[in-house]
Amino acid sequence: MRFEFNDDATRQRVARTIMEHAQCTGVIRGRERWGLYFDEPIGQLLGAGVDAQPLRYAEMKVIDDRGYLLAKRGPAEVFVPELGDDYVAPQPVRREHWQDVTVDPPYDLELVGDGDRFEIRDSEDPDAVVHVAASYMEAKLWLIEDGYELAAASGHPFRELSGVISGGGKPPSFAWSPPAPGSETDRPPTARQIWATDVAALERIDGLRDVAAAMRAGGPPPLEQAEPVVPLILDTDIGGDPDDAIAVALAARRFPELALVITSDECGGERALFARHFLDRMGRQDVPVVAGADLGNTRYFVVDGLTPASVGAQPDNVATAVAQVTDSGRRRACWVGMEPVSNWAQLCQAHSELAEAIDVVQMGGAINYRDPERAEHNFRLDADAARALLAAPRRATSRW
Numbered sequence: 001m002r003f004e005f006n007d008d009a010t011r012q013r014v015a016r017t018i019m020e021h022a023q024c025t026g027v028i029r030g031r032e033r034w035g036l037y038f039d040e041p042i043g044q045l046l047g048a049g050v051d052a053q054p055l056r057y058a059e060m061k062v063i064d065d066r067g068y069l070l071a072k073r074g075p076a077e078v079f080v081p082e083l084g085d086d087y088v089a090p091q092p093v094r095r096e097h098w099q100d101v102t103v104d105p106p107y108d109l110e111l112v113g114d115g116d117r118f119e120i121r122d123s124e125d126p127d128a129v130v131h132v133a134a135s136y137m138e139a140k141l142w143l144i145e146d147g148y149e150l151a152a153a154s155g156h157p158f159r160e161l162s163g164v165i166s167g168g169g170k171p172p173s174f175a176w177s178p179p180a181p182g183s184e185t186d187r188p189p190t191a192r193q194i195w196a197t198d199v200a201a202l203e204r205i206d207g208l209r210d211v212a213a214a215m216r217a218g219g220p221p222p223l224e225q226a227e228p229v230v231p232l233i234l235d236t237d238i239g240g241d242p243d244d245a246i247a248v249a250l251a252a253r254r255f256p257e258l259a260l261v262i263t264s265d266e267c268g269g270e271r272a273l274f275a276r277h278f279l280d281r282m283g284r285q286d287v288p289v290v291a292g293a294d295l296g297n298t299r300y301f302v303v304d305g306l307t308p309a310s311v312g313a314q315p316d317n318v319a320t321a322v323a324q325v326t327d328s329g330r331r332r333a334c335w336v337g338m339e340p341v342s343n344w345a346q347l348c349q350a351h352s353e354l355a356e357a358i359d360v361v362q363m364g365g366a367i368n369y370r371d372p373e374r375a376e377h378n379f380r381l382d383a384d385a386a387r388a389l390l391a392a393p394r395r396a397t398s399r400w
Helices: 008-021 136-144 191-203 209-218 242-254 270-281 318-326 342-350 377-381 383-390
Strands: 002-005 023-028 031-037 043-047 050-055 057-063 066-072 094-100 107-113 118-122 125-133 148-154 173-175 232-236 258-263 289-291 333-338 358-362
Touching (some): 002 008, 002 066, 107 136, 125 136, 242 270, 258 318, 270 289, 342 383, 377 383
Antiparallel strands (some): 002 043, 023 031, 118 125
16 A cells, blocks of 8 residues: 655655645644645555545655655644543554654554554553554554554564555655745645645545535636735734734734734833834844834733843834825725724724725624623723724725
């Protein structure tokens, strides 16, 4: 049984495309994985007793400065089960040792199971179960498509065929160079990639393969037409809960059009200082930061002392910064609010011509909030501003 690319030219094209466009799908056993779905089959799964299956997904397993290319059924996953008090380990009717041949010395995993349950365990820690499968075939596929080779077996009825069920040798490797942060290639998935992902997932689920067949018969969505780049403005109370820092990091890395970061619920300009330092660490020195509304709170600021003294004070004229981004209201922009709506409300009141050029996406309000006696945080800290935003529903929609 083996996972094969269509040919060497396909393998080279897939490797190049992954290094230009792939998304990081996670870190498994200390190794980054970069994967991508393709519109057309790039290879197939072949083996005795298994119908040939087209493969539309490929993944790079990164080790040091090399990327090992694997054609697979889907992204690599590690399922670590919760083993309760009633857990009973499978009887080792079948016990196999598998090795990851992409590393030296090889990394060992052990496959142990009976007819109903098969566990893949870490050989260095036999109690650590890293994956559970309901059948031997599924466990074997999980190992093979991640670059593992069968090294030894016991209790195996077809031991003489061990070479047939190996992964087929060390996968090809390439000098690894991931997409550069903020580059045109480091972008969210396209509609066609999402379509290919959905179809591939449905093809693996009993009862939904007819849906996948219908989607594939209808073909992928049309190629997306290039649209004018809309500048992105982030309004954030970064420096409290980590969600805003994560959002700013994603915007800095994935959206070259990030044009301005404004801070709200300020603490004497400290949030703006931290935002400036944070963006500098993300390599986005090109994005200006402006200190916005100070609502007199201090309890929601928890990063004091983390900004180096070398970071200078940031400007505090929000209207001037927005005017530069929107060319004084002649160019549209998208405002993403993750904080109290104070900056937006003040801009609307004092500079309506700028507000007219901006589409707004705002995080605020909640259903079944954790404290039924209080409103959600963003709307509660400046309720009047939230009411003003909600009274202008056209501005609360976005083309971005």
